[in-house]
Amino acid sequence: MTEHIVLRHRDLEGLDQLDVYLENGGFGALESIVKKKSPEQVIDIVKKSGLRGRGGAGFPTGVKWSFLSPDVFPRYVVANADESEPGTFKDREIMERNPFQFLEGVAICAYAAQANVAYIYCRGEFWDLTRELDSKIEQLKELGLLGKKLFASDYSLEMQTHLGAGAYICGEETALLESLEGKLGQPRLRPPFPAAEGLYGKPTVVNNVETLTNLPPIINRGADWFSSIGTEKSTGTKVFSVSGKVERPGNYELPLGATFRELIFERAGGIPNGHAIKAILPAGASAPILPATKEVLDTGMDYESVSQVGSSLGSASIIVIDETVDIAWVESKITDFFEHESCGKCTPCRDGTYWMKHIFERIMHDTAQPQEIDLLHTVGIGIQGKCLCALGDFAGLAVTSALERFGPEFDLHAVGNSSKAA
Amino acid sequence: MLAEIYTQEIEAILAKYPSDQKRSAVMPLLFLAQREYGTLTNEAISEVGELIGLQSTEVASLVGFYTLYHDRPGGKYRIQVCTDLPCSLRGAQAFADELCEKLDIRMGETTPDGQVTVEEVKCLAACDHAPMFQLQEPNGIHYYEDQSAGSAMALIEALRVKGQVD
Ligand SMILES: Cc1cc2nc3c(=O)[nH]c(=O)nc-3n(C[C@H](O)[C@H](O)[C@H](O)COP(=O)(O)O)c2cc1C
Ligand code: SF4
Ligand code: FES
Numbered sequence: 001m002t003e004h005i006v007l008r009h010r011d012l013e014g015l016d017q018l019d020v021y022l023e024n025g026g027f028g029a030l031e032s033i034v035k036k037k038s039p040e041q042v043i044d045i046v047k048k049s050g051l052r053g054r055g056g057a058g059f060p061t062g063v064k065w066s067f068l069s070p071d072v073f074p075r076y077v078v079a080n081a082d083e084s085e086p087g088t089f090k091d092r093e094i095m096e097r098n099p100f101q102f103l104e105g106v107a108i109c110a111y112a113a114q115a116n117v118a119y120i121y122c123r124g125e126f127w128d129l130t131r132e133l134d135s136k137i138e139q140l141k142e143l144g145l146l147g148k149k150l151f152a153s154d155y156s157l158e159m160q161t162h163l164g165a166g167a168y169i170c171g172e173e174t175a176l177l178e179s180l181e182g183k184l185g186q187p188r189l190r191p192p193f194p195a196a197e198g199l200y201g202k203p204t205v206v207n208n209v210e211t212l213t214n215l216p217p218i219i220n221r222g223a224d225w226f227s228s229i230g231t232e233k234s235t236g237t238k239v240f241s242v243s244g245k246v247e248r249p250g251n252y253e254l255p256l257g258a259t260f261r262e263l264i265f266e267r268a269g270g271i272p273n274g275h276a277i278k279a280i281l282p283a284g285a286s287a288p289i290l291p292a293t294k295e296v297l298d299t300g301m302d303y304e305s306v307s308q309v310g311s312s313l314g315s316a317s318i319i320v321i322d323e324t325v326d327i328a329w330v331e332s333k334i335t336d337f338f339e340h341e342s343c344g345k346c347t348p349c350r351d352g353t354y355w356m357k358h359i360f361e362r363i364m365h366d367t368a369q370p371q372e373i374d375l376l377h378t379v380g381i382g383i384q385g386k387c388l389c390a391l392g393d394f395a396g397l398a399v400t401s402a403l404e405r406f407g408p409e410f411d412l413h414a415v416g417n418s419s420k421a422a
Numbered sequence: 423m424l425a426e427i428y429t430q431e432i433e434a435i436l437a438k439y440p441s442d443q444k445r446s447a448v449m450p451l452l453f454l455a456q457r458e459y460g461t462l463t464n465e466a467i468s469e470v471g472e473l474i475g476l477q478s479t480e481v482a483s484l485v486g487f488y489t490l491y492h493d494r495p496g497g498k499y500r501i502q503v504c505t506d507l508p509c510s511l512r513g514a515q516a517f518a519d520e521l522c523e524k525l526d527i528r529m530g531e532t533t534p535d536g537q538v539t540v541e542e543v544k545c546l547a548a549c550d551h552a553p554m555f556q557l558q559e560p561n562g563i564h565y566y567e568d569q570s571a572g573s574a575m576a577l578i579e580a581l582r583v584k585g586q587v588d
């Protein structure tokens with residue numbers, strides 16, 4: 001595929017400038033729906049396109065919108081720009097380089113949801129980027145593309161950015177809403193889901209930046225066009241963030257269903273220094289590690305196929321591990337991450353990640369007893385299925401899957417095993 | 423007092439949220455207080471609480487929860503190096519170690535002149551440009567990508583000069 005749909009700035013110089021964006025059809029999608037389509041019709045188009053959430057869960061976007069409690073107002077739309085999954089850096093490129101397509105997408109979502117206020121929740125570290133977005137929003141207001149009575153209709157829309165302050169868990173949508181309400185960023189018990197009771201207890205749609213950025217082209221070119229890209233159940237393209245042991249780390253936009261092999265070896269240039277690939281983390285820290293077998297490398301990166309080989313696509317942040325890297329070390333880093341980011345609300349997650357971190361410290365110092373490696377597995381199992389949000393499951397699953405798939409690399413660190421791991 | 427120095431800015435912050443949801447303004451107000459006072463002391467925290475009718479203890483728990491708020495003094499400039507997994511696969515740890523060595527401090531410490539603190543942070547969504555860090559200064563956060571100890575030291579020297587003037 002040569003054309004970019006989400007990373008369109010790569011094909012069009014200066015697309016981050018409003019005049020260039022407008023010259024290239026910008027805000028035509030918003031204008032056409034506000035003038036000619038009902039919110040229900042927009043929801044139908046998005047349902048038909050097959051677009052699924054790009055923030056990790058892959059939930060069908062139009063279906064999610066149709067869950068909004070009927071006749072309850074005001075409603076809110078919140079763009080999830082918290083992007084904090086290790087290895088994920090696509091939303092940042094989108095917002096920096098193709099900001100107006102993203103903002104138009106937010107507006108389309110807001111119109112479909114009949115929300116008059118949309119918030120963009122950016123992780124606090126995106127400070128400079130958020131200031132830029134603020135000025136872009138001002139430009140849109142000046143041109144009447146945001147504000148009261150858009151395109152001489154009765155529909156009005158206001159947009160506000162909101163900065164987080166450093167907490168991975170605020171990417172989880174209910175923690176994000178708590179944080180936006182000025183509270184600790186801790187997930188809520190569900191149901192109720194945000195579509196029923198979200199921000200300030202009102203019906204709310206939360207969507208990822210990349211999801212929203214797909215909306216203008218879907219409106220402009222139609223649901224059939226969009227669903228002709230990708231696979232039957234995973235339609236459209238995906239921006240894959242590739243990091244770790246590759247020649248050319250970066251974002252690559254490919255149709256869903258492209259293989260790991262194409263992404264890693266053709267696009268990202270393969271493994272440096274003639275080393276062999278060993279493992280793949282397909283969704284940052286938040287999905288089981290995959291041994292880079294021939295079967296896995298030839299697997300299509302779509303929601304269904306990655307599950308079939310024993311992991312999940314998540315936010316599609318592909319971290320590549322080569323033969324020089326010790327898997328026990330990889331998992332110790334991942335466990336550090338989750339221990340640091342657990343919000344502390346549930347005991348299994350808070351204490352389980354703490355214990356795993358301490359066992360890993362001993363493993364990495366080669367002072368762990370063989371039984372402690374078994375204990376690590378027990379703790380990892382113990383966290384899963386007992387927590388309020390998926391972070392706990394991710395933390396447990398990362399470790400148990402690695403122990404099951406790369407056990408000997410852990411055993412090398414046990415006391416009494418003199419041959420050290422690479 | 424923040425209310426006097428930043429009257430307009432505070433109004434603009436409050437206007438972002440529904441008038442009966444002032445609490446939502448607490449995070450931007452904490453950033454404002456941190457800009458003014460450097461550290462979020464008890465006084466700064468209760469001042470923010472008063473602006474939106476929130477107990478100091480509640481504001482303080484937010485300060486403890488979010489990593490970009492600081493209730494303990496550190497350097498005026500915080501160099502926050504990402505040493506998370508993807509960056510560590512591309513030399514971030516060696517970079518962090520070398521930087522600390524050049525500054526003659528350990529990770530987490532502040533240089534004797536009180537200007538620069540070096541800290542480790544988790545993924546900053548810049549893994550394709552490792553080694554990288556963000557600079558948190560009183561009024562903002564900026565990214566520095568594809569760094570070497572040399573380029574970081576050059577920045578730090580410039581900051582030290584600036585820090586003495588400001
Ligand atoms: C621990 C955790 C962290 C998450 N972090 C993010 C994030 O940084 N960005 C994001 O868009 N979604 C994140 N999500 C997913 C959101 O909860 C939510 O599913 C998503 O924002 C919905 O938007 P989408 O349907 O457009 O993907 C996270 C989920 C969990 C459990
Ligand atoms: S699983 Fe972990 S991160 Fe999620 S709510 Fe419970 S303690 Fe918080
Ligand atoms: S791991 Fe360092 S920016 Fe992502």
